[in-house]
Amino acid sequence: MKYMGHKGKLLPVLGEILKCESVNARRVADPFCGSGAVSWFLAQSTSKAIFSSDLQSFAAARAAAVVERTIVLDADSIIRTWFQAARKVVNSIVVHFPNSSRSIQPDLTIATRIRSLVVRSRKFCHSVLPSLLDNLGGEFPMTIAYGGHYFSPMQALELDALRQTVPSSIAESNACIAALVEAASRCAASPGHTAQPFQPTDTAARFIVEAWDRDVWDLTAQALRSVACAHAQTKGKALVGDYQDCIRNLEPGDLVFADPPYSDVHYSRFYHVLETLARGFEVTVTGVGRYPPLSERPGSSFSRKGEAHSAARALVDGCATQQVSLVLTFPSEGASNGLTTADFVRLGTGKFASIEVYEVSSTFSTLGGSAASRGGRKACIESIACFRV
Ligand SMILES: C[S@@+](CC[C@H](N)C(=O)[O-])C[C@H]1O[C@@H](n2cnc3c(N)ncnc32)[C@H](O)[C@@H]1O
Numbered sequence: 127m128k129y130m131g132h133k134g135k136l137l138p139v140l141g142e143i144l145k146c147e148s149v150n151a152r153r154v155a156d157p158f159c160g161s162g163a164v165s166w167f168l169a170q171s172t173s174k175a176i177f178s179s180d181l182q183s184f185a186a187a188r189a190a191a192v193v194e195r196t197i198v199l200d201a202d203s204i205i206r207t208w209f210q211a212a213r214k215v216v217n218s219i220v221v222h223f224p225n226s227s228r229s230i231q232p233d234l235t236i237a238t239r240i241r242s243l244v245v246r247s248r249k250f251c252h253s254v255l256p257s258l259l260d261n262l263g264g265e266f267p268m269t270i271a272y273g274g275h276y277f278s279p280m281q282a283l284e285l286d287a288l289r290q291t292v293p294s295s296i297a298e299s300n301a302c303i304a305a306l307v308e309a310a311s312r313c314a315a316s317p318g319h320t321a322q323p324f325q326p327t328d329t330a331a332r333f334i335v336e337a338w339d340r341d342v343w344d345l346t347a348q349a350l351r352s353v354a355c356a357h358a359q360t361k362g363k364a365l366v367g368d369y370q371d372c373i374r375n376l377e378p379g380d381l382v383f384a385d386p387p388y389s390d391v392h393y394s395r396f397y398h399v400l401e402t403l404a405r406g407f408e409v410t411v412t413g414v415g416r417y418p419p420l421s422e423r424p425g426s427s428f429s430r431k432g433e434a435h436s437a438a439r440a441l442v443d444g445c446a447t448q449q450v451s452l453v454l455t456f457p458s459e460g461a462s463n464g465l466t467t468a469d470f471v472r473l474g475t476g477k478f479a480s481i482e483v484y485e486v487s488s489t490f491s492t493l494g495g496s497a498a499s500r501g502g503r504k505a506c507i508e509s510i511a512c513f514r515v
Contacts, residue, residue, distance in 0.1 A: 127188070127308045129161035130319060130396060133385055133455060136508065139486055140455065141167050143510055144383055147453050148174055151381040153362075155179075155450075157369035158385045160393075162188035162304070168383070169193040169358035176362035179372040181424035182397060184307045184404035190364035191304035192356045195297045201354035204298055205347050208291060215264070215287035216280075222258060240331035248274030251282065264290050267402045268310075271411040271418075275323040276314045276399055278338035285310055285342060289406050305349035307400050313340045319396040322415040370444055378449035379515070384441055385454075387428040388461035394423035434463040439473050445513065446477035452513040457506045458485060467509035478513040485509050 133140060144164070148154050151174060156165045159178040162185065169176045169192050178189035251273030259266045266286040273282035285306065292302040315324045315337035324330040324337070365372065373382055387393060394401065398418055402409055409418040417423070427437035445452040452474075456467045467483065474481055488508035 127161045127163075127311055128319070129163075129311075130393065131385065131388065132161050132163055134161070134163040136455065136486065136488060136510075137163070137167055139484070140164070140453075140510055141171065143484065143512065144168060144381075144453055145172060147451060147512055147514070148172060148381045151379055151451070153177055153376055153380045155372050155376055155380065155382045156189065156385075157372035157382065158387070159189040159364065160185050160385065162192065164383060164385065165189040165362075165364070166192045166356055169360075169362060170356055173359045174362075174381075175360045176358060177372055177375060178362065178364040179367050179369065181366070181368065181426060182393060182401050182404075183366045184303075184397065184400040186364045186366045187300060187303045187404050188307060191300040191353050193358050193362035193364055194300060195357045196359065196361050197297075197357055199298060199301055199354035199357075201347075201351045204293060204302065204354070205350060208288070208293060208302060209343060209347075211291035212284070212287040215262075215290060216283055218262065219255075219258065219283055240334060241326040244274060244326040244334060247279050250274065251279050255279070265406055265408050267406065267408040268399075270408055271402060271416055272323075272399055275416050276316055276320060277310075281313055281338060281340070281342050285313075285403060288342070288346060289403060301350060301353045303404055304353050305346050307404055308349040309342055309345035310403050311400060312345050313337060313342060314399060316399075320399040321396045325414075370440060373441075373444045373448055373450070376448055376450045380448075380450045382445050382450055382452045383455075384445075384452060386437070386441065386456070387426055388457050388463055388465070390429055390431050390434075390462040390464070392423065392425050392429045394425065398423055428465075429463055431464050434465050435469065438465055438470055442470060442473040442477065442513070446474070446515070449515050451478075451515050452511075454509075454511045454513070456509055456511070457488075458509045460506055467511055470511060474513045478515060480514045481511065482514075483509050483511045 154168050154174045155177040157179045159165045159180045165176050165178040176193040178193055180186050251269055268285040269282040273279045288306055292299045314320045315334045324333045411418055427433040454470055459466045471481055485507050488506055
């Protein structure tokens with residue numbers, strides 16, 4: 127899954143380091159689990175119980191889908207039942223719009239008319255659909271908040287219908303939500319992440335056409351098939367919460383893998399769409415980005431310049447006090463929250479038996495940077511620092 131700070135590409139090196147550093151640990155924590163890539167890797171390739179957490183519930187749901195399950199799921203059977211229930215919800219809405227090519231499922235073949243098509247789609251989702259959806263019951267957050275913006279009206283309805291009808295078994299529900307989050311992230315008509323949707327300008331129109339044309343069912347099925355066959359060797363746990371709570375549950379000798387934010391912009395600014403989907407409840411949104419109110423968007427002390435240093439101290443001290451080793455990934459320098467790897471090393475010096483830093487070439491997203499640098503990826507040196515008790 128596309129995610130800011132995703133460590134998937136680093137796993138060939140990072141994974142080996144984590145396996146080696148966790149040899150004597152009973153548990154490994156991934157308290158900033160994000161896309162879940164590292165939690166999934168650890169759960170599948172080690173026999174340790176993995177404890178994952180994140181401030182955002184979609185991230186915890188991604189991790190839970192694999193770390194909490196020790197058996198393979200039958201993806202085809204889940205898809206059959208799940209999609210049937212979701213299609214029923216979609217059909218119960220579509221049936222009210224016989225001329226649905228003008229509203230629910232706009233004709234995307236004429237890109238020159240994209241502006242009026244987008245305006246019409248937004249109006250349809252804001253003004254026409256809500257009263258019908260109210261009568262149907264159930265929650266339709268994607269349609270009400272994001273239909274005609276990040277998603278076509280039909281895509282938004284499909285996402286809502288799928289979210290409403292996830293299976294009731296915890297293991298299946300976790301896998302389905304994880305798959306749905308991935309599908310939504312791949313469909314969203316948004317540059318890079320989901321901070322703002324594309325607008326129907328001459329240059330961006332084709333991106334909207336391309337995104338709105340993506341098939342929610344296919345992408346969800348594809349994602350579910352890959353989640354379903356991944357599972358942990360030992361059952362772990364994934365929770366929504368602060369990294370400090372996750373670390374507090376460890377015992378001496380365990381290992382923490384910490385991949386804290388390096389950006390001075392909160393993750394919730396980029397991923398509110400996925401968060402709304404995972405929560406499954408309607409939200410009031412405002413602005414071009416269709417943001418939920420700040421009070422409903424988790425904020426991180428690592429992304430507040432004035433607090434980042436004390437957050438780093440609390441992380442390093444928390445591990446030392448708990449007598450757990452720490453493997454930290456962080457850009458060697460150039461992070462917009464003002465921290466460097468050297469800051470963490472300074473904070474840990476004298477509190478651990480040894481500290482060793484490896485450096486690897488990487489890139490990081492500049493979406494959280496200044497307007498001039500927004501939208502690209504910047505080459506950087508990423509440090510993997512091992513603090514051993
Ligand atoms: C660099 S990303 C992690 C990326 C992840 N390792 C991956 O491979 O996808 C940092 C994550 O930390 C989370 N986060 C920020 N502050 C946090 C806190 N105080 N406690 C827990 N999670 C936090 C963010 O929501 C974000 O998902």
